[in-house]
Amino acid sequence: MLLKEGRHITHMDLDTFFVSVEHLRNPKLIGKPVLIGGMSDRGVVASCSYEARKFGIHSGMPMRAALRLCSHAVIVKSDYEAYSKYSRLVTDIIGDKVPMFEKASIDEFYLDLTGMDKFFGCMKFSEELKKSVAKESGLTISYGLASNKLISKVATNEVKPNGQIEIPFGYEKSYLAPLSIMKMPGIGKETGYKLLKMGVETVKRLSEIPMPMLFNLLGKNGIELHKKANGLDESPVIPFREQKSISTEQTFETDTIDIQFINRELVRMTESIAFELRSQNRLTGCIAVKLRYSDFQTEQKQQSIDYTASDTVLIQKVKELFAKLYTKRQLIRLVGVRFSDLIQGTHQISIFDDTQEAIKLHQAIDSVKKQFGENLLMSAAGYKGPTKSKTACK
Template identity: 75%
Template sequence: MLYHQERHITHLDLDTFFVSVECLRNPALLGKPVLIGGSGDRGVVASCSYEARKFGIHSAMPMKIARRLCSHAIIVRGDMEAYSKYSRLVTNIIQDTVPLFEKSSIDEFYVDLTGMDKFFGCQLFSGELKKKIYKESGLPISFGLASNKLISKVATNEVKPNGQIEIPFGNEKIYLAPLSIAKLPGVGKQTALLLFKMGVETVKVLSEIPIEMMQNLLGKSGTDLWRKANGIDETPVVPFHEQKSISTENTFQQDTIDIHFLNSELVRMTEKIAFELRQQNKLTGCITVKLRYSNFETFTRQLTIPYTNADHIILKTAKELFAKLYERRMLIRLIGIRFTNLIPGNYQISLFDDTQESINLYQAIDSVKKRFGEDLLIRATGARKV
């Protein structure tokens, strides 16, 4: 228990991040029901303002339904480049202010303030950081301060928008008790429905179910859920700079100058690690292409991009980098590609201009790859000649 007692974790969450960025760019949107996403009937809602949520609209909802619920809603096409820029701005502000933080998504952060209570006071420090972020970025942000990541995240969600709260150590279970089980992170619709049918509606009731029963009901996830209901979370804050890269490279059996072969290898390798990126539920913010010539000279080019893990965006960037890199007519012995600046996230937020069918296509392709092997389904340009 000493481990929990010494921890002070602040969860920071930018309020309706995409909408807030759009309001900064166009103040006329403030206080209006705003939908971010594709404007066509087959588009999806990537984000929406609190004013729009009052009509029952939520993210990932088909735009056609959202427009029926609120006919006077203002639809804004998403701009991932702008959102990535502001996300990096806030990241830099936090990085300059605290010694240890984790970027858990494009608009969420965990800050480990353990030990700060002896000097400055964690609540006061978090409040000052909140003000600093708003002053330097113009973006409203909420925070929850608690003894672990779970409680701090739940608390933040409860006080949004533009709120702040501290849950003192020892009050974790008391705080969670009256909340709906749907408020616990990781409780999906199916699990919630199952528990509701059993009469389990609040976290208090869930916490009182024997752990063995939860294991029998949901397996390992049942154990995890029981721990959450009891306010237990020992997950560490993972330093942002330690986020790993995802990369692959290929040294050819014979040095080559065959541009078609090199392009097909680039496509194949890029698709391979883009699939891996999505399997890890991550987005990349920087792509690097590497070439090694037959004389062993090695050159790289990289480009910072809006956060994404969509093949069509990543492939376009990789090809552009390769075209700029391959200026010499010398034999190539190695080609490589690397994704860095990784953050948790899914590809739906990158598909503002795409339809629900596009999202479904990505999900279907990944499902086939996951079940039968990633090499079974590839782009024709990435296929190796037999």
């Protein structure tokens, strides 16, 4: 497969996003080792400043372990509402200036600038956008410009913080060659360990391994890694405006005003699509609840929320919306729940107040659902009991 000239993709990533927001809120934190996360030592580090990273601290690390490495670190209780607010602000800034972009997570974006090289210049445009983000939001952002998403992301990571770089077409493979394999997207700890045991330490060495051998070692992932090691990536930039919603509806066999029954259904439905959300590695920033009365009159309420995929948060918000929506006390024939404003991301960025035990529990539950079906496990609040179901899916 040959590299195809023509695409110009810029990857932009906000520098230590959560910490940077806290710097704006409290400038006294600048220059100090800062840990964002739960306040208890049983919590987990959601993000940390560059000063903290010098001590070997990283996101996902138990707070207790982080404090052993840096006892004088400042722990800041997270404010996900503020982080979501700034994420939307930067999204709006980019959306006003870029015709097509993908919001890959709460703090990173892919911009398809193909064609702009003939007019304004892709590097110049990216630089001006970087300045606009800093001026309008107060946040620093780094970027890499290349012919595909893979190279642009790797390049961005190499120049952070507050950096910028362009990898010209034709230099993709040579740029990756000297880098550690652990800097390659798609190589986690387990895969990295296997490769390192074989003496494969650099991307160059990885690119020299025949594809059949990598396939035998890593399966389909081996084929993808062979392509990536050679600088190949044809994955498209998915326009942010085309992100779809996830929803479900339930029509009751008998119209009802049984609030306890309806709340059980809402819990069950919310858990179902929240699991789907996490399975797609997505977060939602907007919830809508719909109800249809027995006379077929339909009403709906929606609310913007902090980006999340947590059952606990989503169920609470759905119940609150339903309580505000259901004011007529008439018989109900249908209820629905919809998640929209979807971005890529995992529960990892909303674990601020979770303990390690709670995180492992949620991960274990999702693992069981993926193996044996999502209906095998559910919360007691959504359980209807062994009797015949009162509802029928629409």
